Amino acid sequence: xxxxxxxxxxxxxxxxxxxxxxxxxxxxxxxxxxxxxxxxxxxxxxxxxxxxxxxxxxxxxxxxxxxxxxxxxxxxxxxxxxxxxxxxxxxxxxxxxxxxxxxxxxxxxxxxxxxxxxxxxxxxxxxxxxxxxxxxxxxxxxxxxxxxxxxxxxxxxxxxxxxxxxxxxxxxxxxxxxxxxxxxxxxxxxxxxxxxxxxxxxxxxxxxxxxxxxxxxxxxxxxxxxxxxxxxxxxxxxxxxxxxx
Numbered sequence: 358x359x360x361x362x363x364x365x366x367x368x369x370x371x372x373x374x375x376x377x378x379x380x381x382x383x384x385x386x387x388x389x390x391x392x393x394x395x396x397x398x399x400x401x402x403x404x405x406x407x408x409x410x411x412x413x414x415x416x417x418x419x420x421x422x423x424x425x426x427x428x429x430x431x432x433x434x435x436x437x438x439x440x441x442x443x444x445x446x447x448x449x450x451x452x453x454x455x456x457x458x459x460x461x462x463x464x465x466x467x468x469x470x471x472x473x474x475x476x477x478x479x480x481x482x483x484x485x486x487x488x489x490x491x492x493x494x495x496x497x498x499x500x501x502x503x504x505x506x507x508x509x510x511x512x513x514x515x516x517x518x519x520x521x522x523x524x525x526x527x528x529x530x531x532x533x534x535x536x537x538x539x540x541x542x543x544x545x546x547x548x549x550x551x552x553x554x555x556x557x558x559x560x561x562x563x564x565x566x567x568x569x570x571x572x573x574x575x576x577x578x579x580x581x582x583x584x585x586x587x588x589x590x591x592x593x594x595x596x597x598x599x600x601x602x
Contacts, residue, residue: 401517402529405557405593412554412580413590414439415531416564417468417506420447420454428564429457431573438462440590441564442506442529445470445490452497459498464589466504467491467526476511480519487524504529504590529590531561538563543571551579559590 405413419425420443432439441458443465448455458465469475470489478486491501505526512520517528535541535549546568550560562569580587 400527401512402527402559402590402594404532404559405588405590407593407595408557410556410584411586411588411593412556412558412560413593414560414562414576414587415442415466415506415529415590416440416562416569417442418444418447418472419564420451420458421565422451422454424567424570425451425454425564426457427567427570428573429454429461429463431570431577432463433461435574435577437577437587438464438589438592439587440464440466440504440529442466442468442504443490443494444468444472445486445493448490448493448497452493455494455497459500464504464591465494465498465500465502466506466529466590467494467502468506469508472508474509474511475507475516476513480516480523483516483520484523487520487526491524503527506530529559531559533558533560535560535562537566537569537572540566540568543568543575546572547575547579550576551583554580554583554585556585557593 405411414437416425416428416439419441425441441463443455445468455465467487467490469486470493471486473486475483475486487505495501503526505520506529510530512528520526520528533550533553535546535553537546541549546562550562550572554560564570577587
């Protein structure tokens with residue numbers, strides 16, 4: 358079970374130091390989750406590298422005061438873990454929801470503080486966006502993210518490498534996009550996800566959208582019917598020999 362493990366950023370700016378935020382009893386379970394040592398700075402993660410019948414459900418832009426708890430209720434009822442890429446200014450508003458995510462075994466990723474296009478920013482501003490979000494998550498949960506999803510999926514390769522070197526974060530995108538942000542309705546969101554679902558997929562969704570919440574029981578039933586199980590991003594990255602990629 359992922360317990361919101363990650364790196365605590367102490368201070369801000371390029372010289373900020375890192376300290377592990379894993380409880381002692383959890384650290385041996387995740388020896389590979391030290392991105393600045395083991396994860397591939399040169400890669401953007403679009404699928405789970407580990408073979409098997411797992412895929413990752415990911416949700417962006419929250420937490421939302423009503424839709425995110427409703428999503429957590431659905432996931433809990435189906436005993437499913439997901440990865441939530443949270444926006445910092447929302448994280449500051451709803452720390453109790455972040456704590457619930459961690460308590461129920463979900464992973465929290467960094468989705469910037471203001472949901473602005475990082476490609477248009479200087480490095481110092483990008484790091485400030487990341488650090489403010491990491492601090493909000495840490496205040497709420499005692500842990501900080503080790504994964505980044507840039508808003509709109511937009512990030513230059515040089516920026517990705519800079520973030521990996523400066524903050525130890527790996528960049529995660531997706532392989533399945535149901536375009537739920539267009540509010541097409543629950544049935545269509547469910548149909549799009551289940552039609553495109555396959556082993557190792559990373560599914561993009563938004564826990565801010567009521568239609569996505571409503572679609573999720575159909576999605577989870579459909580995934581189960583085709584023999585796919587859900588995992589978090591970090592669990593799907595375990596025991597990978599990055600040098601072989």
